Amino acid sequence: MDDYNFAYLDEETKRMIRRAILKGVAIPGYQVPFASREMPMPYGWGTGGVQVSAACLTPEDCFKVIDQGADDTTNAVSIRKFFERTAGVATTERTAEATVIQTRHRIPETALTEGQILVYQVPIPEPLRFLEPRETETRRMHALEDYGLMHVKLYEDIARHGEIATAYAYPVKVEGRYVMDPSPIPKFDNPKMEMAAIQLFGAGREQRIYAIPPYSQVVSLDFEDHPFVPGKAPHDCALCGASDTYLDEIITDDAGARMYVCSDTDYCAGRRGDYCAGRRGEAI
Amino acid sequence: MSALDGGFADAPAEASRAFRAVLEAMARPGRIETVTGARAPGLSVAASVVLLTLVDGTTPVFLAEDVDRPALRQWLAFHTGAPVVARGAAMFALGGWAALGPLAAYPQGSPEYPDRSASLIVEVERLENAGARLTGPGIEAEARLTLPDPEAHRANRATFPLGLDFIFCAGSRMAGLPRSTRVEG
Numbered sequence: 452m453d454d455y456n457f458a459y460l461d462e463e464t465k466r467m468i469r470r471a472i473l474k475g476v477a478i479p480g481y482q483v484p485f486a487s488r489e490m491p492m493p494y495g496w497g498t499g500g501v502q503v504s505a506a507c508l509t510p511e512d513c514f515k516v517i518d519q520g521a522d523d524t525t526n527a528v529s530i531r532k533f534f535e536r537t538a539g540v541a542t543t544e545r546t547a548e549a550t551v552i553q554t555r556h557r558i559p560e561t562a563l564t565e566g567q568i569l570v571y572q573v574p575i576p577e578p579l580r581f582l583e584p585r586e587t588e589t590r591r592m593h594a595l596e597d598y599g600l601m602h603v604k605l606y607e608d609i610a611r612h613g614e615i616a617t618a619y620a621y622p623v624k625v626e627g628r629y630v631m632d633p634s635p636i637p638k639f640d641n642p643k644m645e646m647a648a649i650q651l652f653g654a655g656r657e658q659r660i661y662a663i664p665p666y667s668q669v670v671s672l673d674f675e676d677h678p679f680v681p682g683k684a685p686h687d688c689a690l691c692g693a694s695d696t697y698l699d700e701i702i703t704d705d706a707g708a709r710m711y712v713c714s715d716t717d718y719c720a721g722r723r724g725d726y727c728a729g730r731r732g733e734a735i
Numbered sequence: 736m737s738a739l740d741g742g743f744a745d746a747p748a749e750a751s752r753a754f755r756a757v758l759e760a761m762a763r764p765g766r767i768e769t770v771t772g773a774r775a776p777g778l779s780v781a782a783s784v785v786l787l788t789l790v791d792g793t794t795p796v797f798l799a800e801d802v803d804r805p806a807l808r809q810w811l812a813f814h815t816g817a818p819v820v821a822r823g824a825a826m827f828a829l830g831g832w833a834a835l836g837p838l839a840a841y842p843q844g845s846p847e848y849p850d851r852s853a854s855l856i857v858e859v860e861r862l863e864n865a866g867a868r869l870t871g872p873g874i875e876a877e878a879r880l881t882l883p884d885p886e887a888h889r890a891n892r893a894t895f896p897l898g899l900d901f902i903f904c905a906g907s908r909m910a911g912l913p914r915s916t917r918v919e920g
Contacts, residue, residue: 473761478913509748509755510751649758
């Protein structure tokens with residue numbers, strides 16, 4: 452471990468983030484402002500998630516990072532190494548072994564359990580932002596539970612495309628009160644948000660933290676005659692054969708040939724039973 | 736003991752473990768967590784740990800009269816630097832249930848910023864999974880917790896998303912009760 456304070460941030464900053472997390476847990480789905488710090492990585496690379504993870508990690512934790520479901524992409528590798536260096540925590544690629552999982556844009560396929568924390572990286576935490584740019588107005592809309600504009604947006608989807616065309620960052624209502632942006636996860640993942648683990652959301656540039664306690668009710672917004680449909684590519688995984696996972700489309704040649712594979716690399720490798728076939732880097 | 740004693744020996748590690756216990760307690764109302772590592776004069780281990788984990792110079796604290804002693808003020812000043820204030824200006828409040836009231840005197844948050852409300856650290860004699868029935872976020876079916884005054888929490892829940900959040904402490908044991916929890920009996 453390098454000569455940083457444990458988990459990089461100073462203790463006063465961690466206390467500030469911890470207080471924001473607790474208020475977020477007490478008010479499910481409400482965006483708590485926090486004094487986001489400049490991190491040694493650019494905005495858009497998970498600075499919010501990294502700060503939440505830093506405030507949560509203990510020396511005994513086992514940490515996993517995924518980026519679009521994969522453990523081995525640049526964002527995931529660099530954040531994993533960041534906490535290996537600054538917190539000295541154990542890391543893993545296996546969902547079931549991890550106690551803290553930081554994610555960019557996916558929920559793991561393996562069901563999470565009590566004792567696990569899922570930390571989301573969030574670019575735009577305000578679900579109403581593209582409908583109403585003024586923070587003062589969106590604050591008031593949340594205060595008054597005035598979510599008509601969001602339903603108009605979904606209705607316009609139907610009027611234009613015949614269905615709700617929103618495929619990711621699909622808005623949810625938490626515990627019947629706050630409409631919340633689930634971060635840009637595919638809507639396929641929305642039903643998984645009612646889970647046994649604690650879910651924490653960090654938006655670094657936008658300086659917001661929010662949370663969903665375990666077993667909370669999380670409802671994807673829809674209409675009686677246009678119910679919410681999770682949706683995925685109509686294929687099985689070309690590698691492991693799974694029919695119930697979210698798939699990435701991979702272009703395999705210049706002629707447009709393609710294959711569909713699980714986006715969750717740990718889940719897919721586990722099903723194929725070749726987990727240790729040269730996939731793990733030497734740092735682990 | 737002097738005001739210099741009773742702090743964390745290894746603050747970053749111990750505070751991180753303590754925060755995880757507080758987080759689990761708040762996120763799963765009714766779950767009783769055990770913590771160690773801090774001891775303030777006249778306070779339980781759990782209340783001392785919560786103070787060191789969450790309180791600092793940016794968080795005004797109210798001390799109820801049953802815990803407000805010079806020794807505790809000195810300990811708080813040395814270890815946290817938190818200003819001691821009246822109920823209406825407090826982000827955290829500390830004391831026994833009877834001495835903490837009236838609850839309406841604490842900041843409850845505003846409709847735009849419901850997070851700007853006080854968190855009460857309550858010293859109780861006994862903390863068991865018995866008595867009042869809890870349901871709501873963080874609870875799979877139901878939980879039970881010995882509460883000094885369930886009616887007060889029903890009134891607190893009725894103002895959601897405004898309201899107070901509670902951390903109950905007995906010895907080294909601790910349980911959370913956020914404003915979102917529905918309390919019966």
